[in-house]
Amino acid sequence: MKNLINIILLAFFVSLLVCSCKKEPEPKEATNLPNEVNLGESAIYLNGELIPTYKADCKYGEVNKIMSYVFYDSINLVTNIVGFDWLPQSTGNYELHDERILFVKALTSFSQIVDEDLEGYSYELEDPEEGFCNIEYLDTIQQVAKGRFKAKFKRTSTNGNGDLGLPKRLLFQGVFHEKYVKY
Amino acid sequence: MNYIFEYKKILTLAVLAHSFICKVSAQQFSVPFIEIPNQSSVILSSPEQTKFNLLSNVATSVSKKHIKINPIQNYLIGDQLTINNPDGLGNLTFTANYVSSQPNGDYFWSGANVDGSLFILGKHPTGIQGGLYIAPTNTHYGITDLSVDKPVLIKFPNWDIDFRENCGDINSEDEEGDDLVEERSGCESNNIRVLVLFTPATATSGFNPSTVASGLIAELNASTGASGLSTTDISFTLANTLLLSGFVENGSDAEGDVDALADNTAAQTMRNDNYADIVILLTANIYTGLNGIAKAISALNKNAYCLAEIGRVATGSMTFTGSHEIAHVIGARHQRCTTCNRGQCDVSPWDNHGFSVGTTMGTIMITLPCGKTRIPQFSSETAKFMGLETGNEFNDNAKKLRKRADNVSCFRPQPVASTELNSVDISGNPTICAGSGFGIFNANFNTFAGVPPYVYLWETSPDGISNWTTYSTTAFSPLPLSNAGSLPNPFYLRVTVTDFGGKKGSDMMKVTLDNTCLDGGTDDREGTEFSEKFSEKISPNPVHNILYVQIEKGTNKILIFDLNGLEVMSILHDGSENLLAIDISSLKVGAYFVRSIGINNTKTHKIIKS
Numbered sequence: 001m002k003n004l005i006n007i008i009l010l011a012f013f014v015s016l017l018v019c020s021c022k023k024e025p026e027p028k029e030a031t032n033l034p035n036e037v038n039l040g041e042s043a044i045y046l047n048g049e050l051i052p053t054y055k056a057d058c059k060y061g062e063v064n065k066i067m068s069y070v071f072y073d074s075i076n077l078v079t080n081i082v083g084f085d086w087l088p089q090s091t092g093n094y095e096l097h098d099e100r101i102l103f104v105k106a107l108t109s110f111s112q113i114v115d116e117d118l119e120g121y122s123y124e125l126e127d128p129e130e131g132f133c134n135i136e137y138l139d140t141i142q143q144v145a146k147g148r149f150k151a152k153f154k155r156t157s158t159n160g161n162g163d164l165g166l167p168k169r170l171l172f173q174g175v176f177h178e179k180y181v182k183y
Numbered sequence: 184m185n186y187i188f189e190y191k192k193i194l195t196l197a198v199l200a201h202s203f204i205c206k207v208s209a210q211q212f213s214v215p216f217i218e219i220p221n222q223s224s225v226i227l228s229s230p231e232q233t234k235f236n237l238l239s240n241v242a243t244s245v246s247k248k249h250i251k252i253n254p255i256q257n258y259l260i261g262d263q264l265t266i267n268n269p270d271g272l273g274n275l276t277f278t279a280n281y282v283s284s285q286p287n288g289d290y291f292w293s294g295a296n297v298d299g300s301l302f303i304l305g306k307h308p309t310g311i312q313g314g315l316y317i318a319p320t321n322t323h324y325g326i327t328d329l330s331v332d333k334p335v336l337i338k339f340p341n342w343d344i345d346f347r348e349n350c351g352d353i354n355s356e357d358e359e360g361d362d363l364v365e366e367r368s369g370c371e372s373n374n375i376r377v378l379v380l381f382t383p384a385t386a387t388s389g390f391n392p393s394t395v396a397s398g399l400i401a402e403l404n405a406s407t408g409a410s411g412l413s414t415t416d417i418s419f420t421l422a423n424t425l426l427l428s429g430f431v432e433n434g435s436d437a438e439g440d441v442d443a444l445a446d447n448t449a450a451q452t453m454r455n456d457n458y459a460d461i462v463i464l465l466t467a468n469i470y471t472g473l474n475g476i477a478k479a480i481s482a483l484n485k486n487a488y489c490l491a492e493i494g495r496v497a498t499g500s501m502t503f504t505g506s507h508e509i510a511h512v513i514g515a516r517h518q519r520c521t522t523c524n525r526g527q528c529d530v531s532p533w534d535n536h537g538f539s540v541g542t543t544m545g546t547i548m549i550t551l552p553c554g555k556t557r558i559p560q561f562s563s564e565t566a567k568f569m570g571l572e573t574g575n576e577f578n579d580n581a582k583k584l585r586k587r588a589d590n591v592s593c594f595r596p597q598p599v600a601s602t603e604l605n606s607v608d609i610s611g612n613p614t615i616c617a618g619s620g621f622g623i624f625n626a627n628f629n630t631f632a633g634v635p636p637y638v639y640l641w642e643t644s645p646d647g648i649s650n651w652t653t654y655s656t657t658a659f660s661p662l663p664l665s666n667a668g669s670l671p672n673p674f675y676l677r678v679t680v681t682d683f684g685g686k687k688g689s690d691m692m693k694v695t696l697d698n699t700c701l702d703g704g705t706d707d708r709e710g711t712e713f714s715e716k717f718s719e720k721i722s723p724n725p726v727h728n729i730l731y732v733q734i735e736k737g738t739n740k741i742l743i744f745d746l747n748g749l750e751v752m753s754i755l756h757d758g759s760e761n762l763l764a765i766d767i768s769s770l771k772v773g774a775y776f777v778r779s780i781g782i783n784n785t786k787t788h789k790i791i792k793s
Binding site: 057059061062063064065066067068070072074077079081082083084085086088090092100101102103104107109111113115116117118119122162163183 | 433437469
């Protein structure tokens with residue numbers, strides 16, 4: 001009988017613990033993305049909101065023949081960077097991944113840098129199958145790229161930082177039209 | 184990389200102590216510490232409104248309220264201060280456990296409630312920063328300013344946000360316990376050996392990696408010397424300059440790259456072989472948002488890796504980025520943008536060491552976004568620069584470097600030098616395809632037999648005895664040999680390595696040109712046998728758009744040729760075992776040869792593009 005009470009009490013407390021767990025809210029998704037943007041006027045959305053301060057830093061590495069589509073936002077001394085890397089210099093709708101495998105899919109990352117070279121919050125790619133990086137147009141002579149993307153990230157650590165301005169979950173969406181540089 | 188304060192724990196302990204010790208002497212002030220009027224009652228100027236709007240774009244801020252803060256010069260440790268709870272849930276009382284104030288009205292104040300609530304505030308000439316955490320409701324607030332006298336309270340959702348003090352506890356910054364430091368392992372040297380690696384992309388950056396590496400070591404020695412440290416306190420030696428073959432830089436994620444460097448087996452092997460305490464990787468890519476990054480500020484063996492863009496390391500760039508990152512690895516912290524003494528905090532809460540040199544300069548550890556010129560010195564209590572103070576008792580990166588040098592120099596043992604340079608050995612595939620005419624050769628030798636930098640003279644000869652012709656003189660190994668098709672078949676490749684002091688060592692290899700390797704497999708040794716195995720690793724065939732190639736470890740290049748032997752596609756690979764997807768949609772319909780080139784073998788197979 002005593003054991004039975006113990007089991008019931010244990011089950012009660014476990015159920016209390018489970019019920020008290022708050023599910024992280026899904027980040028908001030923007031639904032009104034433009035079909036196209038002008039050159040240099042890329043539209044980057046974070047959790048459903050247009051963040052006009054995001055800039056593009058797209059590159060082509062000539063030695064390894066890889067494209068990097070990078071978008072970043074610097075406020076004060078915090079820089080947020082979302083990037084789609086290690087892609088071939090060709091159009092295509094690329095799946096996302098976070099392993100260092102060349103060309104197969106878009107190596108997708110989000111990093112936060114504080115004060116030049118200190119680590120901010122750490123995030124990992126979440127639900128890569130729901131995201132994409134679609135390079136719709138590429139002019140390798142004028143070095144211009146157009147495309148759109150969607151990528152979700154989940155915070156893995158604050159690395160001991162205080163408020164760095166970002167929530168636990170990030171949903172980036174973007175429509176871009178940018179020049180890229182070679183290095 | 185990061186400077187972590189476990190502030191909650193410190194404050195909670197402190198407040199428990201003070202709540203006991205200061206019970207008698209504590210004063211309860213009747214004047215509210217802060218008042219929080221409604222947002223609507225505050226009139227904002229246009230710039231303030233702009234900043235207010237900018238804060239609205241910060242995803243975490245869900246509400247903002249303007250606050251008024253009363254002078255607190257008279258508040259002492261143990262005094263209890265009351266604030267109006269911003270949520271309208273009555274008052275909160277905090278017991279001060281760290282208080283400092285300046286005659287000009289600047290101050291730093293922190294206090295805690297026994298329930299775990301915390302309040303931190305710092306006022307400096309250009310504004311106010313701080314934070315508020317209410318334990319029972321787990322509510323977080325940040326305090327920043329719209330202008331000098333318009334602080335604003337920002338509410339954050341209930342995420343696990345930790346507080347970090349604006350200025351840092353200056354007194355404890357130089358204590359050994361504030362970073363992770365490994366115990367010494369009996370090594371008595373303060374000489375730190377630095378291995379400089381560079382990526383394949385860097386080789387075409389226009390900089391000579393060996394020159395940059397030598398300059399970096401000279402810069403480290405000169406700057407520590409100028410900071411008042413002797414060569415017995417700390418010194419740096421170049422362990423070697425080597426190509427990290429196959430390392431592909433990530434255009435956006437420098438953190439990912441430095442992690443990949445630390446995990447890179449080849450880099451670890453090179454580090455061990457060269458007895459290197461610290462490894463720095465020079466990259467070609469200018470990473471978005473930064474010039475270099477260190478694995479951590481820790482003086483831990485496993486974290487002794489950093490990277491920097493080669494142009495920012497080169498002597499004459501005046502950015503001192505290589506020295507900056509290596510100093511992080513040893514334990515040096517960032518310097519503040521502006522002078523920061525007690526209670527007079529910098530605008531940035533993440534700069535937490537040192538102070539300005541004059542009004543326009545900073546030491547090597549100042550961050551470039553501060554907009555000041557770096558001087559070739561670390562902060563030091565004793566060493567001045569042009570008559571200006573570079574540090575003080577509490578802000579002394581030179582002292583930290585001296586303390587940590589013995590730990591870091593013991594990450595790897597010191598090598599025992601040899602007197603001969605007699606172990607030079609060429610490695611590489613002795614058979615090169617005549618069609619591509621491309622091969623990679625390494626000159627391996629005991630680098631401790633000589634003194635870097637080394638010069639590599641590569642020569643070819645039809646018989647290995649006479650008519651030696653210089654093919655290339657390089658500052659590093661390996662040699663990418665191209666256009667071999669124009670050389671005699673076979674030919675002999677000789678390398679002569681000369682060290683800084685003029686000591687020489689040499690080796691020779693016979694290289695055969697394979698005229699058959701483009702036909703898909705008439706060569707018994709390499710053609711049919713390897714192609715059959717290789718064919719199992721290529722699919723589909725015929726292929727329309729995407730060709731999948733299962734490549735073996737050590738493969739560093741995939742080439743595609745047309746039937747005329749013309750190279751139509753070239754893909755470099757990082758040497759890992761992988762499934763590679765190659766987009767060949769741009770190729771015309773027809774037959775092609777796919778060639779996999781590795782360190783030890785080359786494989787070819789015919790494919791049909793449909």
